[in-house]
Amino acid sequence: MGESSKALYARMLVDVVIGPVLDNLEKKDISAAHTLRAAFSKADHTLPGFVYDTIRGMLRKAEVTDKVDMCETLLRLGGTQDSDELKLYRPEKTFQDLSRCATGLKVILGRIPEQIYDRKQFLETIKEIASSIKLLLDAFNKVIEDVPSSDSGSKQILEDRKKEFVRYSKKFSNMLKEFFRDSSQKQNVFLSANFLIYQTNVILRTVKQECC
The missing domain is CATH 1.20.120.330 (Nucleotidyltransferases  domain 2)
Structure with a gap:
């Protein structure tokens, strides 16, 4: 996978996976949600692709990397999930x-x-x-x-x-x-x-x- 694809996946993961999860957390603990949002943002800015590498690492740990098509999965989620930051x-x-x-x-x-x-x-x-x-x-x-x-x-x-x-x-x-x-x-x-x-x-x- 080219670097441009990896960068796209990292940004999409923030929009359709991390963002919605933190939106839900915010309803229960706004302070924790803001802390995590800032941490993810800072980490991905310092180490571009950090979010993508983290998710891929979790999939590898669960031994399901070869069962998840990241490109197709993100496309499906991109049509149904939105972070509050995009509303x-x-x-x-x-x-x-x-x-x-x-x-x-x-x-x-x-x-x-x-x-x-x-x-x-x-x-x-x-x-x-x-x-x-x-x-x-x-x-x-x-x-x-x-x-x-x-x-x-x-x-x-x-x-x-x-x-x-x-x-x-x-x-x-x-x-x-x-x-x-x-x-x-x-x-x-x-x-x-x-x-x-x-x-x-x-x-x-x-x-x-x-x-x-």
């Missing part, structure tokens, strides 16, 4: 529309492992994904438009995130073309879909940082 709480319609569109796209992407084996069904799913990407970009554009022109710094950061998302969307589209030419590319489709889910999360996290 937008601003009540304005533009923000709620963006949140809804982001969730919708991730849910559809998370269905890929179930549907990729049925060509007809998978083609329908691809159409849904394309439509969901357009809806997400439209919603994101409206959020960007609402940023005051005086706040050019935040506006530029959001525009940069949009360009990055579009870049990964095109990579995903190209990977699908490769898959239909060569069905052995299934794992690369999963990986590309994970990258797209992560970029969706990056949009949500950036909006939260710059606008909320």
Whole structure:
């Protein structure tokens, strides 16, 4: 596995495994949850991939490493699990529309492992994904438009995130073309879909940082 994949898995594990677990812990012991969240963040910053290596180490210890496809598992979880850090709480319609569109796209992407084996069904799913990407970009554009022109710094950061998302969307589209030419590319489709889910999360996290 390349380093870029390992880095992606590490970030996805934080979003769809560690984050939700700490969200639940926070309801029972907010201090412990904050301490652990800060510890994981600091450790992964100091030692990139720390979270991934920790989870892989636990799987090896349990002797189930060869039974868990990390890429496929994270894709399934990416469509159903969200850390509280990715949720937008601003009540304005533009923000709620963006949140809804982001969730919708991730849910559809998370269905890929179930549907990729049925060509007809998978083609329908691809159409849904394309439509969901357009809806997400439209919603994101409206959020960007609402940023005051005086706040050019935040506006530029959001525009940069949009360009990055579009870049990964095109990579995903190209990977699908490769898959239909060569069905052995299934794992690369999963990986590309994970990258797209992560970029969706990056949009949500950036909006939260710059606008909320």
